[in-house]
Amino acid sequence: MEALQAIFGRRSVRRFQAREIEPRKIETMLQAAMAAPSAMNEQPWEFVLIDRKDSFERIMQVHPYAGMLATAPLAILVCGNRQREKVPGNYWVLDCSCATQNLLLAAHALGLGAVWTGIFPEKDRMRALSEICDLPAEVLPLALVVVGYPDGPRPLPADRFQRERIHLNRW
Ligand SMILES: Cc1cc2nc3c(=O)[nH]c(=O)nc-3n(C[C@H](O)[C@H](O)[C@H](O)COP(=O)(O)O)c2cc1C
Numbered sequence: 001m002e003a004l005q006a007i008f009g010r011r012s013v014r015r016f017q018a019r020e021i022e023p024r025k026i027e028t029m030l031q032a033a034m035a036a037p038s039a040m041n042e043q044p045w046e047f048v049l050i051d052r053k054d055s056f057e058r059i060m061q062v063h064p065y066a067g068m069l070a071t072a073p074l075a076i077l078v079c080g081n082r083q084r085e086k087v088p089g090n091y092w093v094l095d096c097s098c099a100t101q102n103l104l105l106a107a108h109a110l111g112l113g114a115v116w117t118g119i120f121p122e123k124d125r126m127r128a129l130s131e132i133c134d135l136p137a138e139v140l141p142l143a144l145v146v147v148g149y150p151d152g153p154r155p156l157p158a159d160r161f162q163r164e165r166i167h168l169n170r171w
Helices: 003-009 023-034 053-062 067-071 091-109 123-132
Strands: 045-050 074-081 113-118 139-148
Touching: 003 091, 023 045, 023 074, 023 091, 045 053, 045 091, 053 067, 053 123, 067 139, 074 091, 091 113, 091 139, 123 139
Parallel strands: none
Antiparallel strands: 045 074, 074 139, 113 139
C-alpha cells in the first residue's frame, strides 16, 4: 500500500475478530516502528508484546479507555528506555510517538486494525503497566497499541484538513 493511502485511510479500530495475527505481520509492524526517526538517531524504544488474557484483564481494570482489549488478540506496549537516550530530556516521548504512529500505519497497511491507547503521561497507568509487564525502572511505557483483524467494516477515512490552520511566514 502506498504511504499516503495508509496515512489517509487509517482510523482507530476497536473491535477485533477472534483471529491470531501472523508472526510475519507482527514482525513487519515492529520493523516499521523501529524505522521511525528519533532525536540524534537515539532509537530509545523497546516493545513488549502482550497476548495473555489475564494481562488484558488487569490492564482493563486500570485503564478506563482500553475496553477494546476484550476482543483483541495482541497489544504492543511501546516503551522508552532512558538508558538509550543520547539527548537528555523528553525526546524519548517524541521518538516513541513516531514509532507508535509507524506501528499504526503499518497495521493498517497490512489489513489489520489498531488503536493507540494512552499510557504516558498518566502516572497511574504508567505505574500499572510497568508492574503488569515487569518493566525495569529505566523503561517507561508510552503507548499501548491494541491490534487485530477488524471485526466489521473499517471506519471511513476522516477528512480533517483545515486550511485556516496553515500560516504563511507569520501568524
Ligand atoms: C496520545 C493518544 C492517546 C489515545 N488514547 C486512547 C485511548 O486510551 N483509548 C482509545 O480508545 N483511543 C485512544 N486514542 C485514539 C484517539 O481517540 C483517536 O486517534 C482519535 O479519536 C481520532 O480517531 P482516528 O484514530 O480514528 O482517526 C488515543 C490517541 C492518541 C494519539
